[in-house]
Amino acid sequence: MGSMTGRFPRDGHADFVGRHEELARIGELLADSRLVTIAGPGGVGKTRIARSAASQAAGRYPDGPWIVELSGLRDPALLPNTVASVLGLPEQDPRSALQSVLEYLKDRRLLLILDTCEHLLDACAALSSAVLRAAPSVTVLTTTRQPLDMPDEQVFPVGPLPVPGHAVDLFELRAAAVIDGFAVTEQNAPDVIRLCQRLDGIPLAIELAAVRLRELPLPDLVRRLDRRFALLTGGQPGALPRHQTLRTAIEWSHELCSPAERRLWARLSVFAGTFSLAAAEEVCAEVSLERPDVVSALVGLVDKSVVIREDERYRMLDTLREFGAQRLAESGELASCRERHIARYLAMAQYFGGHFADDDQMDRYHELRETHPNLRAALEYALELDDEAPEADEAGSWQAMAAVASASVVTSVAAQERWRSGADLACSLHGYWQISGLLGEGGYWLTKTLDRFTDPGPERARALVNRGFLRSFMGDIGSALADCEAGTAMAVALGDDAVTARGYQHTMLTLTFLGRHDEAAQVAKEARARLRACGDLAGELMLMAQLGHLHQLSGKPDECVAVCDEGLAMLGPDNREQWISTYLHVVSGFALFQMPGREVECEAALRRALYGKQELGDVIGMAYALDVLGWLSVKTGSPARTAWLLGAAEPLWERGGSVRFSGTAIMEELHQQAERSAREALGVSDYAVSFAAGTWYVRERLNAGPGGGALRLEIP
Ligand SMILES: Nc1ncnc2c1ncn2[C@@H]1O[C@H](COP(=O)(O)OP(=O)(O)OP(=O)(O)O)[C@@H](O)[C@H]1O
Ligand SMILES: [Mg+2]
Structure with a gap:
């Protein structure tokens, strides 16, 4: 999930300016109230304040502050799973993710931070209220552009940084990162103050402006900004509502980008969470921005503070991503960009599924895990109902996308094709759902797949046997067996040997869990022969582990050890595969x-x-x-x-x-x-x-x- 999420929230930058009063007040609110909301417009600094507040208050929560970063999450149904995953709770039992979270939090003294709630207001309100009821010593802190609107919610509205004052300090800090030795002096202070006033003290706007010093001297920068705002306000600083000030600053930044950077900005908005350079190249290169040009455009966007670099990965602040999403929708490139996004993650998943028992298993797995929000986004894009792209002016909001998803059923050829990719993605991630312990989430996507493919067919058969397998590990054995049997029968009827073989393998496991050992042994024979015939080595090795378990339960430890040893020998002495060998x-x-x-x-x-x-x-x-x-x-x-x-x-x-x-x-x-x-x-x-x-x-x-x-x- 990246460094943005987890225990002891790590602030991206070591630098944090001002906000002493705000932090003191939030500290008091946290002491008095169990639900505190930091509310304010985009880019005003809510996330930074929440992180600092959490570090300050850490001592009061022996079980820690935990931060759940929600900007990359689109689907409200997965909110509890996201929280569970941050808390390190596996989805390996029959409880829902929400139940697991509530039970875990029940006796803890902990601060749960939900960062960026505005696109998931109802889900966040429901989760918070359940947590507050179930866990008397847990406090919830949220950041959002709009309050959750709950009875005991203490809303703390965050305004911009004061000018003159900390806004100027922030400008100085960011400017010094661009120009060695930059400092606010008596001489340039009036310009800096004027600029910060123009930008209304909004931190994000100040950051976007400060980086322009790379190519413009300060007086020119101020003059241009003045001109830009004069057109809108008739020359009055502060005459625009804050979100418009920020929007203007963003538009200005956008205009100063090269055409290639602008295109990339728009296209990068299809990513959720963080992304790698390779991903940007693969997904964002198209006409008028060829692959070799992506790197330089990306570097340009990092220089302009539009994209943030974090170690080897990149990310965009929400406000900037939304702006890009609107441009992308207007450009008519949304569908093709999403197609490439889906294709990239599908290829990664297919490789992982097809080489599951290889030596590079863990490296590939970590790559997938790191980009989990993108796997979700790709699944969502692919399995969306309607073929229509969202309206241009709404494209940035997840709500709009969710609304499109629930629109009327369209079964155009293009949609069918897209769904097939979604089905393939959900099923190719089979091993990923297991290793990550995200069985509930895997089941969720497979169910969504089954909703798209309601008639018998290869996608449905494969999704059924896969879901059956996940369900059997979650202790939902009755439905697991039903899935496995239905999927296997369907695959047999279709003559799909690969899915049939896996179907038998998964059925065998479920029968074992049900205590139907003789039947399980019979099915295992069938499964092994079929897996072997298909050349499905990973399937065969998994089956051997299952068989070992069956022998063990049937009181045959010798046979158990023998079959496990055989499996380990097939993997070879120096293998680096972890899942099956373990x-x-x-x-x-x-x-x-x-x-x-x-x-x-x-x-x-x-x-x-x-x-x-x-x-x-x-x-x-x-x-x-x-x-x-x-x-x-x-x-x-x-x-x-x-x-x-x-x-x-x-x-x-x-x-x-x-x-x-x-x-x-x-x-x-x-x-x-x-x-x-x-x-x-x-x-x-x-x-x-x-x-x-x-x-x-x-x-x-x-x-x-x-x-x-x-x-x-x-x-x-
Ligand atoms: N007090 C501060 N000191 C230093 N930098 C700050 C401060 N406040 C905000 N920033 C910077 O301004 C930018 C926007 O801040 P932040 O992401 O916290 O805003 P936000 O209100 O959470 O925005 P959004 O509504 O998009 O989530 C970030 O780059 C952040 O680092
Ligand atoms: Mg934020």
Whole structure:
């Protein structure tokens, strides 16, 4: 989700000017009220203030301030999923994302910041009110152009920076970044003040103007700006409403761009969140802006502060993106630009799906994860109902796009084609939904796909078997089986061998989860032969892990270890694939636990699994490995280690709703046994001390990083 989102909101720039009174007042409001809204026009500085307020107040929230950046989110239905993902809550259980969020927040003392709510007002109001009801020690802070309009909402209106005063400081700071040694002096102060007055103290407008110093001396800059505003206001500074002042500053900035930069500005508006240079080249090059020219135009936009560079990625502030979106709609290029956007992310997803078991799996996965808002945007563009582009003057608002999406059904050939790409995208991301733990969201897009393809056909068959698989991991086994069976039957009727093979594979898993072990074993045979015949190596390897799990549940640990070893051998000794190999290690680790004399191998398999799960950021998988390592320690005579490991697993299970092992009774019984033995061996109080140490260790690490990923545990 990028650096903009997560725990301990990191401010993009180290520089922050003024706002002392505002921050003091917001601090008071946060102490008194549980819902505080920072409201104000675009570019006035709401996001920066919210971030600073959060850093200042951090000490009051032991479970942290968390910031959820919503400008890249278009679909209100995915708001709870977005919050869950920021909090690091996996979607691996039957609860809805909203339930997971509420349960998790229930006992926390935490500040939840929803940044940029205006395009999702109803959804943000509903979520906030649910949070306030369910979680008595959580405070919600929002930034928005329009208040949520809720009963206990304390609205803090933010105005621009004062002129003279901090507005001038901001200008000086930004100007110094463009011209070495620039400083406001007695001599140039009148010009700077005049410029800041013209721009009404709006930070974004000041930033856009300051960068023009690169090509214009200050007096010329002021003169031109004066002329621009004189046309609109008859010469009175402050005579325009603020949003018009900002708009004028943006238009002015736009006019001063080269034609190539202007075109790029418009086309870049199809991106959500951040994007890479490669993405810009691929999506934005078209007639009148050829691929080799994209880089220089992009550099030009960065120089003009229209695009912000963050490490290797780029992003546009919302106001500027909206302006670009309007230009794009007017240019008649919206549809072709979106087509290229869809094509880019589809190609990435297809590669990932088609090379799932390759060595570069994790690199490709991280690329996708980093650009998640664009995957969502591409899915949304592709699966939109109507073929019509939004009206030019509305193109910038997500609401307008959502309204278009719910318009009447159009099934033009072009729309069908687009939907097919959407279906392919949702299904090619199969492995991505699993690794990221975004099972609920994956299911959401697959359901949307199924809504577009209501008649039997290849898209519907593939989406059904894929959704069945995700549902079975979310504990929704009844509907999982229905999906798998319907999709498989459809694929058989269509003669679609690849989907049929996967259909059998997924059905086998669901039958296993349902405890129908004999049938599962039968289906597994069929699945394996078909996957092999299709050359679907990733499918076959996944099936072997599933088969290992089935053997384990059927009391055949030897066969379990054998099939896992076979799978690992197929992957090869030096493979860097993580998802399937980790799964194989987990499953065989558990079987080895049940086999006398195999403790050393068991420890090795589980450690390997834990390492892989960390790489994947899979908190439930980590919990699984730690828990079973804990049981093993009873066998090897280290009860203190058992207590520590079970304690360490606890905060990880908590993220998944505190149901261990998806509620599998055998596993829960083994967990209880290990706990009892360790407690008896150590005594109640020593057990509690070691357990608490493990919990503390993991909780600290979870709290330090952004949700989910990047956890590195050193276990005793
Ligand atoms: N106090 C400040 N100090 C330094 N820079 C600031 C300050 N306030 C705003 N800015 C800069 O001005 C620009 C707009 O600020 P920000 O993104 O916080 O506005 P916003 O009100 O959240 O806008 P939007 O409505 O588009 O979300 C940013 O580039 C930001 O860095
Ligand atoms: Mg903002």
